Amino acid sequence: MVSAAPFGALFGALAVDNGFSVFDAVFMSATVYAGASQMVGLELFGHNVQPWLIILSIFAVNFRHILYSASIARHIRHFSGVQKFFVFFLLVDPQYAETEKRAERGEPVTFAWYLGFGLVIYLPWQLMTLLGAIFGQMIGDPKAIGLDVLLPIYFMGLVLGFRKRDNWLPVVAVSSLASIAAMHFVGSPWHVSIGAIAGIVLAAYLPLSKRHEEPVTLEHEV
Amino acid sequence: MDNSEHMQLIYVILAAAVATFLTRIGGYVMITQMKRIPPRMEAALNAVPAAVLSTLVAPAFLSGGWDVAVAMLVALVIGLRFSSLWMLLAGWLVVMAIRHVVI
Incomplete structure (x- = not known):
């Protein structure tokens, strides 16, 4: 939760740097509420990538949440429909981890506890986005304070975070090379879709691994 | 906009x-x-994040200038052992050092 705060501010500052208004930045944090995918969204939007690919990418980056919601289902069966809506809306990585830990300790997962813990993450995320966006507006030249280097490094960190997945290295290598080639021969923004599709098609055709229970991984961000 | x-x-x-x-x-x-999701579709969906994100990293490495490339390489080495917050800090320090001290 504490480690997520700098990323909220980073998102706000980079969003403004990518042409978002302060309102847009906070609006995205408040509605999407999933840090890594928000960064992906603003980068793709800055490149004028086609909307369907932006939305698919955000969906894909957040795909791990499917595992979380499947896994916490057994703890929240007794909640009402409206309560479940809030449960799923607030289901970020630390929230999932804490819910599982609490259930494991044998303590009841009540709606009051869940909502309380959720707001303690949700509200600071909005506040940090706002502060970062206001700060971002005051920056004249993002290069002079080294802001331009942060987004590619952040994405590199995300790529590394997936390195335990099947066929990670071939997918990364093929997508990287295809995107560079597409950038050169076709141009931006097509390098994103062409590079991504190359890696995805490769993954679909490579031999499937034997184990099929996907391990639920915990990432330390919102 | x-x-x-x-x-x-x-x-x-x-x-x-x-x-x-x-x-x-x-x-x-x-x-x-x-x-259940069909296994090949699951394999393809599993690859989407790394595939999309790689297309955001690789071109930046080539087109961001040599200072950005050096910073990204340092961050990559850091990222093999430490969290992404340390990667960002290391990469940022490298690029600031190159821009404000070396040049």
């Missing part, structure tokens, strides 16, 4: 919020209905 672009951004954000919510409710719906 002009007005129509701005409206498009708002729509994309709203669609992204719906897509994100679907991932958060999807597992619950699937587990209560007990349906």
Whole structure:
């Protein structure tokens, strides 16, 4: 939760740097509420990538949440429909981890506890986005304070975070090379879709691994 | 960003919020209905994040200038052992050092 705060501010500052208004930045944090995918969204939007690919990418980056919601289902069966809506809306990585830990300790997962813990993450995320966006507006030249280097490094960190997945290295290598080639021969923004599709098609055709229970991984961000 | 672009951004954000919510409710719906995703589709979906994100990293490495390339290499080495916060800090320090001290 504490480690997520700098990323909220980073998102706000980079969003403004990518042409978002302060309102847009906070609006995205408040509605999407999933840090890594928000960064992906603003980068793709800055490149004028086609909307369907932006939305698919955000969906894909957040795909791990499917595992979380499947896994916490057994703890929240007794909640009402409206309560479940809030449960799923607030289901970020630390929230999932804490819910599982609490259930494991044998303590009841009540709606009051869940909502309380959720707001303690949700509200600071909005506040940090706002502060970062206001700060971002005051920056004249993002290069002079080294802001331009942060987004590619952040994405590199995300790529590394997936390195335990099947066929990670071939997918990364093929997508990287295809995107560079597409950038050169076709141009931006097509390098994103062409590079991504190359890696995805490769993954679909490579031999499937034997184990099929996907391990639920915990990432330390919102 | 002009007005129509701005409206498009708002729509994309709203669609992204719906897509994100679907991932958060999807597992619950699937587990209560007990349906399975075909294995090859699952393998393809598993590869989407690394595939998309790689296309955001690789071109930046080539087109961002040599200072950005050096910073990214240092961050990559750091990232093999430490969290992404340390990667960002190391990469930022390298690029600031090159821009304000070396040049």
